Amino acid sequence: MSESLKLVVSRSGSADPCATWQHRTVADDAALAATASEMGLSEAFLRQCLDPDEIPHIDREGEQILLLLQAPWTHEEVTAPLFMDTVPLGILLRPTGVVTISAKPLPLWDRLHRELCGEGARSLQREAFLARFFTELARDFLGAIDRLEAQLEVAKEQLRRSQSNAEFFRLLSLQKSLIYLTAALRGNLATGERLLHSPRWQGNAEEQEQLRDALEDLRQARDTAELMTSTTTNAMDAFAGTLQNNITVAIRVVTAWTVVITVPIAVISIMAMNTPLPLHDWPYAWPVLMGGSFVASGLLYLALRRSQWL
Structure with a gap:
């Protein structure tokens, strides 16, 4: 109206x-x-x-x-x-x-x-x-x-x-x-x-x-x-x-973190296999291998940071 x-x-x-x-x-x-x-x-x-x-x-x-x-x-x-x-x-x-x-x-x-x-x-x-x-x-x-x-x-x-x-x-x-x-x-x-x-x-x-x-x-x-x-x-x-x-940067960051965590995941996957493995009977095999994998991941992280992927 x-x-x-x-x-x-x-x-x-x-x-x-x-x-x-x-x-x-x-x-x-x-x-x-x-x-x-x-x-x-x-x-x-x-x-x-x-x-x-x-x-x-x-x-x-x-x-x-x-x-x-x-x-x-x-x-x-x-x-x-x-x-x-x-x-x-x-x-x-x-x-x-x-x-x-x-x-x-x-x-x-x-x-x-x-x-x-x-x-x-x-x-x-x-x-x-x-x-x-x-x-x-x-x-x-x-x-x-x-x-x-x-x-x-x-x-x-x-x-x-x-x-x-x-x-x-x-x-x-x-x-x-x-x-x-x-x-x-x-x-x-x-x-x-x-x-x-x-x-x-x-x-x-x-x-x-x-x-x-x-x-x-x-x-x-x-x-x-x-x-x-x-x-x-x-x-x-x-x-x-x-x-x-922005989308490319997000994909690059996800890819870089995937590379960083791949080493520990690979070690865990191998050590969890139900087959005889080298160092299987060594009591320090697990902490040494896992510690080494984390050190490798840290070095990868530093390298990716230096290259500005992270």
């Missing part, structure tokens, strides 16, 4: 100085149909806000304009195929106000609601709301990249000592998350630039500067994500060889 947050947003050029910001979390087809019917729009037009494959763009139906953007979304499940994904969200600019739509209850909406609807909140022009929205969106992307960077460092450290593929696939998941974020940032930047230079943008100098700053933050996040993606790709190529080398 849909959830609604409300904010008074001033419409520039309107006789009525106030209108309503409504946020709708649309989780299923029934909620989508109800929202489309209430807004007087087709379901196909609003379904873009729920389609994860839609790229950011600006669309229009009648007098209502839809800004479709992407926001970062962190998966809570540890076994999720992606550490971080992107989810679509829509900003519907109506003659009577602004409606935001998303399929996920993003923290972005709560922050905007606390800031814009709290005590001392004032009525906002539509452009001021959009500028603030882009600022919070850029903040989310920068925070997402910081979390990804921390996860990457942990994954790289684990992979240095790993002998299994689990850490390698975790690093692959983080790399795919970076690719998704980079693609979303590129689309958001293009849409924001188009909005800024559109005749529909009627913000004042302060609002225009705030939107430019938000776009600059998005650009910084995009550049950082692209650099991290390139670095991670190179690191994965290097760690693929490191993983194989």
